[in-house]
Amino acid sequence: MIIDHRHSKLDVADAEITMVRETLHIAYGHTSHGSQITEGMRGLVTWSGGGSKYNFNSLGTGWILQLYDYYTDFGHLGMANDLGNPNRTAWESATRIFLTSHPTINVIMWSWCGQVANLTAAEVTTYLNLMEGLERDFPGVHFVYFTDYTNGTSLTSNMAVRNKQIRDYCIANNKILYDFSDIESYDPDGNYFGNKLVNDGCYYDSNGDGTLDANWALSWQSAHPGEWFSCTAAHTQPLNANMKAYAAWRMFVELAKIIDSGETPMTIEKQLTFSLEVLAPANIFCEVSPISLSVRKGHPANFQITIQSLEDFAGLVGMSLSGLGAGMLATFGESSFALVAGATKVVPLAITTDDATVGAVQLQLNIIGQES
Ligand SMILES: [Ca+2]
Numbered sequence: 001m002i003i004d005h006r007h008s009k010l011d012v013a014d015a016e017i018t019m020v021r022e023t024l025h026i027a028y029g030h031t032s033h034g035s036q037i038t039e040g041m042r043g044l045v046t047w048s049g050g051g052s053k054y055n056f057n058s059l060g061t062g063w064i065l066q067l068y069d070y071y072t073d074f075g076h077l078g079m080a081n082d083l084g085n086p087n088r089t090a091w092e093s094a095t096r097i098f099l100t101s102h103p104t105i106n107v108i109m110w111s112w113c114g115q116v117a118n119l120t121a122a123e124v125t126t127y128l129n130l131m132e133g134l135e136r137d138f139p140g141v142h143f144v145y146f147t148d149y150t151n152g153t154s155l156t157s158n159m160a161v162r163n164k165q166i167r168d169y170c171i172a173n174n175k176i177l178y179d180f181s182d183i184e185s186y187d188p189d190g191n192y193f194g195n196k197l198v199n200d201g202c203y204y205d206s207n208g209d210g211t212l213d214a215n216w217a218l219s220w221q222s223a224h225p226g227e228w229f230s231c232t233a234a235h236t237q238p239l240n241a242n243m244k245a246y247a248a249w250r251m252f253v254e255l256a257k258i259i260d261s262g263e264t265p266m267t268i269e270k271q272l273t274f275s276l277e278v279l280a281p282a283n284i285f286c287e288v289s290p291i292s293l294s295v296r297k298g299h300p301a302n303f304q305i306t307i308q309s310l311e312d313f314a315g316l317v318g319m320s321l322s323g324l325g326a327g328m329l330a331t332f333g334e335s336s337f338a339l340v341a342g343a344t345k346v347v348p349l350a351i352t353t354d355d356a357t358v359g360a361v362q363l364q365l366n367i368i369g370q371e372s
Contacts, residue, residue, distance in 0.1 A: 001258075002171060004179035005186035007250040008243035010044075016253045017053060023256040025060065026067040026107040027098060029074035029091060031082040032234040033149050033180075033200065034111030038069045040245030043231025043238070054249070065252070068105075074098065083146065084115025088123060092130040099138050107255060108134070109144040111180065116148035116166075117159040124165045131175075140296050142255055145170050147181045149235075152199030152212060160194075176255070183247050184240050187216045188224075200235045272296070272328070272353045274361040276303065283310040284317070284339075284367055293351075300350040307347065307367065309339045317369035319347065325361050327354035339369065 028038065044054045052064050060066025072081040075098035080090035091110050099105060116124070134143050147163040154160065163181045170177035184202065185194035193216050196204040202217035217237035221228055233241035275292040285308045295301035307317070316336040324330060333348035351363075 001174075001176045001251070001254055002167075002179060003177065003247050003251040003254070004182035005190070005243075008183050008186070008247045009188065010246045010249070012249045012253055014053070016256070017249075019256045019260065020249075020252045021060070021063065021065050023259050024065065024107050024252055025105045026065070026109065026252075027070070027075070027102065027105050028067060028109040028111075029070045029080060029082060029094070030109075030111040031072055031085060031113040033113045034082060034146075035071055035232070035234050036236060036241040037111075037244045037248045038067075038071075039232040039234070040241035040243075041248060043229050043241065044245050044249075046231075047229035068102075074110075075102075082115075083110045083112045083127065085113065088115070088119075088126065089130065092134065095134060096137070099141060106140060106259065107142045107144065107252075109146070109178070111146045111178075112148035114148060114151065116162045117151055117153075117157075119158075119162050121162070121165060124162050128166070128169050142176055142259075144251070145175050145177045147177070147179050149200040150181045150184055150194070150198045152197050152203070154197060155195055176251070178247065178251060180244075183243055184236070187220050188239070188243065189220070191216065202237050202240055272325075272359065272361065274301075274351070274363050276363045276365055278365045278367070280307075280365075280367040281369060284308070284369065285310065286365075286367060288365065295351055295353050297352075297354055300352045303349040303351070305347045305349055305365070307339065307345045309341055309343060309369070311341045313339050313369040315370050317345075317367065320366045320368075321349075321363055322366060323361060323363040325353075325359075328352070328361070 056065035056067040079094040193204045198204040203212040206214040217239040273294040280286045293301040318336040
């Protein structure tokens with residue numbers, strides 16, 4: 001999913017906003033440039049009449065979108081401010097800690113603040129690899145890739161080339177990209193300024209003499225009174241932040257659709273926590289490891305059950321599991337087997353869940369055998 005200048009118009013139906021509210025739980029780490037998105041979103045709340053329609057807050061209270069907006073100090077962990085501050089990896093460690101303590105968050109966004117201009121190709125690859133690692137380890141979470149802003153340089157500058165590296169990778173690998181630099185390379189009428197030394201303030205070189213002499217956002221704002229709204233817009237013009245907010249809402253809708261449809265590998269995967277209690281006859285020694293686990297959709301929790309009998313059994317020893325919630329499925333390696341005195345039997349047990357199941361469950365493992 002590539003979100004770029006094609007999506008920077010306000011194009012969200014009421015039903016889609018409801019779906020976003022019901023489906024998405026977002027955390028966003030950023031500094032000043034990244035604030036263009038959330039400040040634009042705040043301006044949109046006011047511009048649309050101040051109701052709950054486009055509103056958001058950290059907890060999603062009051063029937064609005066849940067979005068943790070961290071302008072520096074993501075998660076209040078004292079670790080990371082944006083993708084490049086204080087270094088290029090702290091954001092990833094902070095994300096892992098945050099997700100562990102916020103298991104219902106299903107969208108993570110991190111933006112740059114100019115650092116891409118100084119990255120090597122290998123350092124961009126590090127960013128992409130860290131994102132992939134998070135996707136692998138948190139399969140229920142959607143991670144949004146970002147390009148950096150436009151910095152008034154040519155399309156052969158390191159900023160443009162490294163932004164393109166991120167973009168090409170996301171296209172080739174079907175990632176979710178919020179194409180920050182592409183959004184601010186076009187005005188709302190689709191005029192392109194990316195090849196005119198456009199910068200984050202929307203200034204560009206209109207006559208090819210190498211000097212920035214015009215501003216696409218200021219021009220559009222004066223030509224379209226009432227068609228844009230004033231808002232805080234760090235380093236730039238309000239119109240740019242308007243468009244950043246519109247593109248963000250479009251992305252939220254598309255993400256909610258993906259999650260609702262369950263059509264991609266990155267479908268919603270709610271966490272289920274459960275513990276296992278063992279009921280066994282006195283003449284059976286049973287050990288389960290680990291005794292307590294959590295499971296997400298598509299990622300079975302695997303137990304190992306070790307059973308040792310103190311005496312022979314006349315028939316087979318059987319095992320069953322009770323307390324399974326709707327959508328939970330348990331598969332034993334073997335559910336019944338012969339057991340002679342002193343023998344040790346190891347039985348694997350895998351438990352899976354679907355996206356309808358959430359919360360904590362207490363399971364009971366029942367072992368039944370008839371003494372000889
Ligand atoms: Ca010029």
